[in-house]
Amino acid sequence: MSLLPTMTNRKSMHYGEVLISLPKKIRKGEIIEVQVQILHPAQRIPGNAKGIFIQELWIAMDGSKICYFDWSSRIAPDFAVPLLAEKSGILSVHWIDNQGKVGSGKRTFTVSV
Amino acid sequence: MDRRVFLRWSAMGASLVSLGASAIGSPIALAADAKGWPASAFAATNVNELLHELFHLRSVPESSTVRLQITGPMDEQRIVPVSVAVDHPMREDDHIVRIYMIVDSNPQPLASIFHCGPKNGRAACYQRVQVHQDGPIRAIAESNRGDLFASAALTVSSPQGGKK
Numbered sequence: 001m002s003l004l005p006t007m008t009n010r011k012s013m014h015y016g017e018v019l020i021s022l023p024k025k026i027r028k029g030e031i032i033e034v035q036v037q038i039l040h041p042a043q044r045i046p047g048n049a050k051g052i053f054i055q056e057l058w059i060a061m062d063g064s065k066i067c068y069f070d071w072s073s074r075i076a077p078d079f080a081v082p083l084l085a086e087k088s089g090i091l092s093v094h095w096i097d098n099q100g101k102v103g104s105g106k107r108t109f110t111v112s113v
Numbered sequence: 114m115d116r117r118v119f120l121r122w123s124a125m126g127a128s129l130v131s132l133g134a135s136a137i138g139s140p141i142a143l144a145a146d147a148k149g150w151p152a153s154a155f156a157a158t159n160v161n162e163l164l165h166e167l168f169h170l171r172s173v174p175e176s177s178t179v180r181l182q183i184t185g186p187m188d189e190q191r192i193v194p195v196s197v198a199v200d201h202p203m204r205e206d207d208h209i210v211r212i213y214m215i216v217d218s219n220p221q222p223l224a225s226i227f228h229c230g231p232k233n234g235r236a237a238c239y240q241r242v243q244v245h246q247d248g249p250i251r252a253i254a255e256s257n258r259g260d261l262f263a264s265a266a267l268t269v270s271s272p273q274g275g276k277k
Contacts (some may be wrong), residue, residue, distance in 0.1 A: 031235050066232045
């Protein structure tokens with residue numbers, strides 16, 4: 001994948017940031033792969049000593065939920081899921097952890113005909 | 114699902130490492146605890162208890178339609194990259210609604226539930242799962258018609274063995 005180097009090289013990274021990767025070109029009707037990584041304490045050590053972990057995470061298109069995860073403390077918050085490309089819009093990813101903190105990130109999703 | 118598609122999903126672990134695309138804003142605020150998070154299922158302490166909690170069953174039949182693959186080596190935190198792909202239609206009237214990831218040897222075996230639907234186009238996901246000690250992991254897919262399909266269990270073992 002031809003993406004930016006790695007998130008650890010990013011100086012702007014901050015707690016809760018959601019990194020979303022999409023294919024460069026997306027055609028209508030294609031099933032693409034959405035890759036997501038979240039900068040969260042559970043990233044480095046799932047089941048960490050402080051017991052902080054993301055409980056629920058969902059993906060939405062223009063605000064409408066498409067799919068979601070329920071997670072235990074044993075999951076590192078990076079994942080990939082398929083998505084049927086139907087129309088352009090704003091793809092967003094939202095999370096809430098067991099401490100009640102929430103975060104989100106979004107990317108423009110452009111579908112070519 | 115053809116072999117090429119399955120292999121592509123299986124290779125997602127490597128491509129995730131290079132993930133670094135920009136996010137547009139990442140607001141954080143305090144909010145209520147996750148509503149609807151199935152606490153009782155995540156609290157189950159063995160697979161039998163979990164299957165009863167989820168499905169009121171003692172076992173789920175294995176099916177070749179659910180393919181589970183460990184896509185890379187276990188790291189020092191005993192985290193393994195795992196992909197699941199379910200060979201099942203994703204039509205409005207017949208689709209997979211949930212994929213459960215279960216690690217038998219973890220103190221609480223249920224690791225995650227992926228809730229999916231026709232807008233995903235395909236029932237599959239890639240995740241990284243921490244394994245408490247060497248042992249089997251498995252995935253169970255549930256359709257909107259109530260059918261259950263279990264993958265064959267895969268045994269995860271670290272080079273050194275032991276447990277976290």
